[in-house]
Amino acid sequence: MSKKLILLFALSTTSCLNAQTKAEQAIKTFEQKYPQEKIHLMLDKSSYIAGENLRFKSFVFDGYTTSAISTSLFLELYDSNKNQIGKKMIPLFNGEGSGNIALPASLKEDIYYIRAYTSWMANFSEDFQFIRPVTVYNPSSPSKLIADFGEWKASVYPESGSFIDGFNTKVAVRIQSSGIAPSEWEGYVIDVDNPDTKITTFTGFDQNIGLFHITPKIGKKYQLIVKDKNGRKQNVMLPTVTSSGIGIQVVADKDNIKYTLTSKDISQDSQYYTVLGTINNQLVYKAKIGKISEGSQYSISNQQLVNGILQLTVFDDKEDVISNRLVFVQPQLLKVKQPSLQSVSLKNTPRSKNSFDIPKDDNYSNYTVLVMDANTRSTEEDQSLLSSLWLTGDISSPVINPAQYFTKNRNTEALDALLISEKWTRFNWKSIISGNYPKIRYQPENYLSFKGKVNIEGKPAPKTDVNLIFSSGSGPKVFQVKSDDSGFFVLKNLIFEDSMKFSYQLNSDSKEYNNNYSVYFQPNFNFIPYSKNLPSVSYKLTPRLPDDKPSEEINRVINALNTQKIISEKVINIEEVKIKGELKNKTKKLNNELSSALFRSSHEDVFDFVNDINTSSAINILQWLQGRVAGLSLQSQNGTSIPYLRGEKTTVYLDEMLATPDQISNMSTSEIAMVKVIKGFFAGGFAGSNGAIAIYTRRGNSDGKIIDRSQPSQLRQITLSGYDKETPLENPVYESDSFKNIVSDTRSVLYWNPFLDAQSQKSVPLEFYNNDDAKKYRIIIMGYDKNNDIPLYYNEVMP
Structure with a gap:
């Protein structure tokens, strides 16, 4: 992260606390040399029909601030059989980028997948690349999508992984499904030898997680019975109760993170224990404990920490991991800025003009703004900027609707239970302590980079001067490059869309080379194959019957697509008249x-x-x-x-x-x-x-x-391929006579601007026109305060 967090110390009960351990040295090396990027991708809609443009805004983070590592983002579109059907490369400015993917009208109705990553991210586990299923409808397709209520599975996770005789233990219950997971479910625990007596009962928090408490006893065998509202049931055995061990219990409140170490009948081989706390692979807390006293509680102040996942790890004196727990810092108080909209004028009449102003804030250079008909679902309702930044960007298992853990009505107990069921997999303590770090195969380039080679009479030409004359729409630009000892040279830091033509000539007075030389180029960037399987989804295909008719919502989208084509044509015509x-x-x-x-x-x-x-x-x-x-x-x-x-x-x-x-x-x-x-x-x-x-x-x-x-x-002359050009969303201006003859307007996206300039005026004005029947609007505004590492996030339905 851009701002170094302060290392907090707890009182040492043994020798000098400042002595650095191998684990500390390893995590420092990992933090400095192997920063971890993560991506949030907001789409302009949650589902599409074939023939539409899928528009997106991307944020690339390094920890909890926008990344300065990568300047290019790669996006790929796959079908359900993992066939790549499209790809894009877009530039990143201060970690942000935008673009669109044209969905061919010939696409069959199915679930497709967007993959987003940077070259730097490809050095690490694919688990942390961004993969999002996208629903694409096509009424002319021979098959149609229907909901899939697949099988689900329950798993149990005792807090810190320990299940010790006589210790009251929190146990998280995780539900995972190949289809639609049950939204209502419950469970209870029994002793296998006394199955008619329920020891404890609980109700699931959501489609991901539930929680119960139990005090296990040695020699007992416990079984969990989970049942959904449709009567489907699953039995899960709890772990075997151990007679000895060490566990960690954690509670996060508004001011502190409190943890308690518990132990029973442990050997005295270890002279002391070390507790390390890391956030974003950065060491933020250290404590050294000589003897674990029953009921001793330790406290970590939130004052110097940030919202995010804190990993607490307990080591023995041989630096073996004894216990581990993830916890979210200050889930009750999320540090998020929210603009207070001004001069709001929203109407619910057909094709009415609406407007509002965003107050100027010098900490933001631009905003991302999306306005939708409130009846249309946004991707931010499932996976939001906040949930990608603080949760799913750093864990590898699938989470249903992670945005729910960061809304106004969030359940902080559910988030804590979810983290009990998770492990930090950005690194493995044992591996990095032994010096086993990731292998770096892909270095981040500064925007576009090309490697050139000069040949004279078919052989590499070392130390040769070449004149390059570029033509990129702003007039000729002349550069001189010199090949190295092998005849190669590199062009770096180029930013251009579509393609750029340029001419070249040897910078030599000798005429003998005029027709016997050549310059070849190849890009220094590559789309990198994806080796993992695509994630499961909650839909399946079934044959479309002859009398199947599109739903009202699909008909609205088809009509909106045709309307958007008319709007774009009229805007182009208006622009042509203006130009003339x-x-x-x-x-x-x-x-x-x-x-x-x-x-x-x-x-x-x-x-x-x-x-x-x-x-x-x-x-x-x-x-x-x-x-x-x-x-x-x-x-x-x-x-x-x-x-x-x-x-x-x-x-x-x-x-x-x-x-x-x-x-x-x-x-x-x-x-x-x-x-x-x-x-x-x-x-x-x-x-x-x-x-x-x-x-x-x-x-x-x-x-x-x-x-x-x-x-x-x-x-x-030669041509280089550059970044993919973005197609803007054209909006109607119903005050103009050019748009009067549009028969029907059922657009769901009423305004989309991935880079709204926030610096030029005292406030940022925004105008859009209603469709024919929207009565409420969902307004989403996003930005990032790079000076204070605080996201700006607004997602409200108005009026």
Whole structure:
């Protein structure tokens, strides 16, 4: 995690507590060298029909803060037979990314699976990659999906794994099913020799977990009988009662985590015991205990901890694990920010205009916003940003509806019982103590990276200079690279969508190589095969009968798909009219010619030096900008003017490549075609939310107004594939006559913006239009305070 947690010590009852154990050294190495990423993926809907666009927003975390390790996210779509039917690669900006997957209209009705991972995550267990089933309907498919009430299985987990004679023990009961798990179930415990007497009874908390207490006695055999509301029953034997051992009992309250060590008839071979507490593989607590006294309780203050899973492990003096327990820190008080919406205007009339403002908070560069017809289910109702961050991102077993443990009406006892049934599998203590760490096969790259090879007359060309002339929508960009001793070179840190063409030429005066050389490229990134089996789901396929008709909900979605196509066509037509009307605006035309999509923002100041502005008297472009851009100031450092925007150092780009202020300090303004100052978040930014100064140099074109720079001759051309381009969700504007003739509007997603700029105004305004019959709206807003490692999360139904 970005902020190091403080190591808390308990009073040592033996020798020096500060002596570092092998376990401590091992966990420090694991934390520093093997950080663990996890993913949350929010979809715009929970189910789809064939032909729709599946849209997603991704958050990649390193522990409990957004990850700075990976800059690319890989997504794959599988059918139920594990055949890959689609894949995407998207860039990550401060751990966040978004995109869409077009579901072919030919897809058969079935359950499909989205897999999301980073290259760094592929070094570790696949259990922690993101896999989500997605329901796709298709009324023309020969088979249809129906609910599958499959067999379920119950398992028992005594707290800390010990079942000791005479000790009152909490026992978690875990339900797992290949289909729909029972929502209502109960159980009781009997002595096998006296089956007519119920020792204790309990009712399951939810579809995952239940809990009971029992004081076992040596020589007794206990059996658990679990029964669901349909009368299905299962018998489970409890563990054999032991006459000796060590156990740990844990209680988490608002202020402290309290634990008690219990023991019975243990040997005196161990001179002391060590208790280590870790959060996100980071050591946060240590205690050394010489003798386990009956009923001795220890307390860990929550003051220096964070919400998340704390692993408490008891070691003997040989550093063998004696007992282990997972517990959630402060489940009663979740540290979550929630915006208070302002200027709320929500109506339930057909096609009405609705709006609200999100108050500005300087800790957020952007928000993710989804507004739905409240009758449509969101994926956040099952697995939320909070549950991925704090629970399922760190455990490997399937959990039904994990979001329930982090809602306003959450059951903290159920969450604790769930963690009794879990083990921390990010690492194994015995393995890392012995020095057995994961093998790193995939290093994270900075965005796109390509390996090139130069051949001359069919042989590798070492130490050879090559000119590369890129064309990415913002004019030519010339780079010179030099091959290594084997003829290879690497292009790093590229960000572009779809494809990018470029030409190349040897930087040599020799004519003998003009037709006898070549440059080959291969990407330094790969989609990595998935070896595990896909998870089971609660649906199965059955033949569709001739008289089967689609449900009302499916008909609504089909109608919405057709409506969305009409909306998109009208928006495109409107944009084409706008573009034609704006051709006379030469500055906008120049901006479109020179700047790529990643360097465009709704909050930018553009200065046109070709058509508009006379800079003949300007000495330095940054000095010229000062006084013309609100919030821009210059500070002199070692004789160089450093630009600051809103009091913070900002980034300079030259033809959309990172540049330093001294690189442009002596640049003639006659060489500049356009400058734009971007305020707030933009997709191509490296410097967070503080915007940038983008300078574009003059290039040759037909009107003769731009300087024509000499270009290398006899160029050869090649194309590189980049990130997958996102298709935005087009929204109707019913105040415009263009949308008046839409017959029916049954859209369930009314607004979707995975990167809503949060820095440019005092508050962030948002507008959307209702469908034909929605009476309530589900509004979901997500963000992450990277300064304080606190999620922002809003998920409410209004009005």
